[in-house]
């Protein structure tokens with residue numbers, strides 16, 4: 001429970017279990033939107049909104065792991081987020097350090113494998129070192145794949161894949177005409193993981209904001225109106241239940 005739990009109005013229903021669902025997604029992606037509005041609503045500075053957002057994130061990771069979902073991708077910092085005030089960027093960078101300091105032991109113990117999606121080279125040295133260490137330490141784990149997008153952009157990820165393939169063509173290892181969809185998938189940060197089945201964006205905004213463009217080709221989308229710091233495990237269960245009720249056709253006529 002966060003230090004700001006007094007401000008939180010989360011539903012306290014018992015969490016659902018894997019066997020309660022007829023169908024669960026293999027890969028869930030989440031855009032954690034609404035921290036700023038939550039802070040404003042409670043007359044707090046934006047950093048407090050992000051801090052409370054991290055509390056939600058902890059619960060969501062724990063529940064995803066309990067439900068034995070294969071992969072969870074969360075959008076923590078986009079390439080556009082650098083344009084926010086230095087104070088806000090600084091607060092987010094600080095939260096990244098705090099998050100790994102407090103969570104890494106439990107995540108590793110739970111067999112969670114951490115992967116950072118995005119360009120780590122532009123991050124401050126301290127953050128970069130912590131992230132590389134978290135990836136190294138959990139690299140052989142076989143449980144939940146926890147993908148944390150940091151300095152990430154979906155188009156930049158596709159540009160990177162194109163460059164990798166172009167290098168292979170140049171080296172004579174590959175014919176341009178032989179490039180397949182799978183080869184592109186294999187050169188994304190999420191290589192080897194299933195495509196996104198369910199994309200959740202909180203706060204009622206209905207945009208993808210350059211998150212996992214290629215991986216979301218057949219994803220189901222849910223846009224709960226609740227702000228991210230108020231997003232509860234019960235809200236998450238509701239989203240997962242709604243996913244189970246969707247008929248996925250992948251372009252076919254069933």
Ligand code: FPP
Nearest residue numbers: 032033034035036037053054076095096099
């Ligand atoms: C969107 O809310 C949220 C973000 C830009 C950052 C999300 C980051 C965290 C929850 C914490 C950092 C992550 C880790 C792994 C420690 P917003 O500020 O855009 O909300 P608004 O639209 O209401 O202003």
